[in-house]
Amino acid sequence: METRRDNKPLRLLFVGAGGVGAYYAARLIESGNSVVLVARGSHLKAMQSQGLLVNHDHFSFSNSVCAVDETTLKSQYQCGDFDVLVLCLKSQDTTSWLDSNKSWLSEGCTPVLSLQNGVENEGVVGTALGVHRVIGGLAVRIGAHIVAPGCIEAEGLGQIVLGPWPNMAANHGLKTMVENLADVFNKSGIPTRVAVDIQYELWKKLLVNNGVNPLSALTRKETGFLTKHPGYKQVVYAAMQEVAAVAVADGVVLTQSDVDEMFRLICEFDSIKTSMLVDLEKGRPLELDAISGSVLRRAQTLGIATPVTVLIHSVLTS
Structure with missing residues (x-):
């Protein structure tokens, strides 16, 4: 080429x-x-x-x-x-x-x-x-x-x-x-x-996407609200940890340091409406399959429990 x-x-x-x-x-x-x-x-x-x-x-x-x-x-x-x-x-x-x-x-x-x-x-x-x-x-x-x-x-x-x-x-x-x-x-x-290693970088971004995108659609709140609220903040972090647990299915190792780094970044970002929240507001299909769906497929393959992702994904698809 x-x-x-x-x-x-x-x-x-x-x-x-x-x-x-x-x-x-x-x-x-x-x-x-x-x-x-x-x-x-x-x-x-x-x-x-x-x-x-x-x-x-x-x-x-x-x-x-x-x-x-x-x-x-x-x-x-x-x-x-x-x-x-x-x-x-x-x-x-x-x-x-x-x-x-x-x-x-x-x-x-x-x-x-x-x-x-x-x-x-x-x-x-x-x-x-x-x-x-x-x-x-x-x-x-x-x-x-x-x-x-x-x-x-x-x-x-x-x-x-x-x-x-x-x-x-x-x-x-x-x-x-x-x-x-x-x-x-x-x-x-x-x-x-x-x-x-762009595959590793994409998985690091999925940490953030799975942490805030589906939850923002579920709650109809911007990222800043989710990362500052004492309860939702814990949900964001837990959803990110579930991504790290299943990344090994693609041969990618995400460490606790990776999770903490990306969590700090999303907490420091300017508050925005996620693309998933905008799609919900406009009545468009949500990218759930590409984000939480990809986590759930790998969790099933590995036999790993991902209760936070399962709950949010299930509510949004029900």
Whole structure:
């Protein structure tokens, strides 16, 4: 596979131009990269007719963008027209997107960067396209949502951690591309670091996601409330400990220090509405299967009790 480390602007496709995807895309467009956004519905129509508006405490963007639907993407572009495909879809949509675009994706060898919740998306992409095309990634300390068609409100540092899937040693061929991506992201105002073991990093994020996302949907409270409330704070910590207990099913070791580190971080974060709470408020499907569901599947395989995750997941799915 051809890799690049020439510091030239990148050609990127963002699949899923919701809050997080549109925010990062705007940052990259502003710094001179070529970006195509795939969207649908009124959000797509608004971007096509009025452009994209992004509001953030330290960044604002209001400009025309190249936004298309999937049909237009496949008729007007080839997979090889892009240096990287960035997936910002909800995790429950990953398999269907890969299936519906199988022929288009197989015509090129463009790497796919997953910026999605959970620890299973990279494996799904790798099974469909080959591990040699998979870059794992996670967005950290960002809250970003569509507040009106074509309009995004974002907050937080918006950091990214990325690396070849499942780690640098096993997928060394993508090292140059990953380093180039990090260079371009950093120059675009997106704090980014390259991880030697991205699978481990994704599991560390799942500590936080399982700790606060389902509970925030259940209680309809922001993260700051949950981590300051004396009772809910204990529930958050217990749910995080259950993630550490089942990570071994994927060959990942999360220590007590990892749990404590991520717990401190979520307690120090600015209070935000989790994506799961926003989805609940808007009547959209929740990413439960990718977050608490992934914990419960591994717990069952290992024969480990995860009562906190079971209870919250069961209430939300009943």
